[in-house]
Amino acid sequence: MIIVERTYTPKAGASGLVGLLKSVNEQNIKNSMPKLKIYRKFLGSHGVIMTIQEWDSLEKYNQSRTIVREIESSTGLFKRIYPLLDKTHETAILEEV
Numbered sequence: 001m002i003i004v005e006r007t008y009t010p011k012a013g014a015s016g017l018v019g020l021l022k023s024v025n026e027q028n029i030k031n032s033m034p035k036l037k038i039y040r041k042f043l044g045s046h047g048v049i050m051t052i053q054e055w056d057s058l059e060k061y062n063q064s065r066t067i068v069r070e071i072e073s074s075t076g077l078f079k080r081i082y083p084l085l086d087k088t089h090e091t092a093i094l095e096e097v
Contacts (some may be wrong), residue, residue: 014084
Protein backbone atom coordinates (compact mmCIF):
# COMPACT_ATOMS: atom_id res chain seq x y z
CA MET A 1 0.00 0.00 0.00
CA ILE A 2 1.08 3.58 -0.65
CA ILE A 3 -0.26 6.93 0.45
CA VAL A 4 -0.24 9.89 -1.91
CA GLU A 5 -0.11 13.15 0.01
CA ARG A 6 -0.57 16.44 -1.82
CA THR A 7 -0.06 19.91 -0.40
CA TYR A 8 -1.89 22.85 -1.95
CA THR A 9 -0.76 26.37 -1.00
CA PRO A 10 -3.28 28.99 -2.14
CA LYS A 11 -2.46 32.55 -3.15
CA ALA A 12 -3.28 35.16 -0.51
CA GLY A 13 -6.98 35.96 -0.75
CA ALA A 14 -7.81 33.02 -3.02
CA SER A 15 -10.96 31.15 -2.12
CA GLY A 16 -12.79 28.06 -3.31
CA LEU A 17 -9.97 25.52 -3.09
CA VAL A 18 -11.68 23.23 -0.58
CA GLY A 19 -14.89 23.11 -2.61
CA LEU A 20 -12.98 22.24 -5.78
CA LEU A 21 -11.03 19.50 -3.99
CA LYS A 22 -14.31 18.07 -2.69
CA SER A 23 -15.50 17.99 -6.32
CA VAL A 24 -12.28 16.20 -7.30
CA ASN A 25 -13.06 13.64 -4.60
CA GLU A 26 -16.56 13.14 -6.03
CA GLN A 27 -15.04 12.55 -9.48
CA ASN A 28 -12.56 10.06 -8.00
CA ILE A 29 -15.32 8.06 -6.35
CA LYS A 30 -17.45 8.20 -9.51
CA ASN A 31 -14.49 6.79 -11.49
CA SER A 32 -13.69 3.99 -8.99
CA MET A 33 -10.63 5.66 -7.50
CA PRO A 34 -9.85 5.87 -3.78
CA LYS A 35 -11.48 8.58 -1.71
CA LEU A 36 -9.50 11.73 -0.93
CA LYS A 37 -9.19 12.76 2.69
CA ILE A 38 -8.99 16.55 2.80
CA TYR A 39 -7.28 18.37 5.66
CA ARG A 40 -6.63 22.03 6.48
CA LYS A 41 -3.17 22.64 7.92
CA PHE A 42 -3.54 23.90 11.49
CA LEU A 43 -0.12 25.54 11.95
CA GLY A 44 2.19 27.11 9.41
CA SER A 45 1.20 28.96 6.25
CA HIS A 46 -2.39 30.17 6.23
CA GLY A 47 -4.92 28.30 4.07
CA VAL A 48 -2.74 25.32 3.18
CA ILE A 49 -4.80 22.25 2.29
CA MET A 50 -3.47 18.69 2.24
CA THR A 51 -5.06 15.65 0.67
CA ILE A 52 -4.30 12.02 1.42
CA GLN A 53 -5.25 9.12 -0.79
CA GLU A 54 -4.50 5.44 -0.15
CA TRP A 55 -3.62 3.20 -3.10
CA ASP A 56 -3.00 -0.55 -3.28
CA SER A 57 0.22 0.01 -5.25
CA LEU A 58 2.33 2.60 -7.05
CA GLU A 59 1.38 0.90 -10.31
CA LYS A 60 -2.35 1.48 -9.71
CA TYR A 61 -1.71 5.09 -8.76
CA ASN A 62 0.32 5.68 -11.94
CA GLN A 63 -2.42 4.08 -14.05
CA SER A 64 -4.97 6.42 -12.48
CA ARG A 65 -2.99 9.48 -13.53
CA THR A 66 -3.54 8.56 -17.18
CA ILE A 67 -7.24 7.93 -16.58
CA VAL A 68 -7.72 11.29 -14.81
CA ARG A 69 -6.13 13.16 -17.73
CA GLU A 70 -8.70 11.57 -20.07
CA ILE A 71 -11.73 12.63 -17.98
CA GLU A 72 -12.73 16.15 -19.02
CA SER A 73 -14.69 16.82 -15.84
CA SER A 74 -11.55 16.06 -13.78
CA THR A 75 -9.14 18.06 -15.91
CA GLY A 76 -11.63 20.93 -15.88
CA LEU A 77 -11.54 20.98 -12.08
CA PHE A 78 -7.75 21.14 -12.03
CA LYS A 79 -7.82 23.99 -14.55
CA ARG A 80 -9.87 25.87 -11.94
CA ILE A 81 -7.62 24.82 -9.03
CA TYR A 82 -4.23 25.82 -10.49
CA PRO A 83 -4.96 29.59 -10.77
CA LEU A 84 -5.78 29.64 -7.03
CA LEU A 85 -2.36 28.26 -6.05
CA ASP A 86 0.70 30.22 -5.01
CA LYS A 87 2.85 27.45 -6.49
CA THR A 88 2.38 24.02 -8.04
CA HIS A 89 1.04 21.49 -5.55
CA GLU A 90 3.60 19.24 -3.93
CA THR A 91 3.19 15.48 -4.03
CA ALA A 92 4.74 13.01 -1.60
CA ILE A 93 4.35 9.26 -1.95
CA LEU A 94 4.69 7.27 1.24
CA GLU A 95 5.12 3.52 1.25
CA GLU A 96 4.12 1.27 4.07
CA VAL A 97 7.01 -0.49 5.81
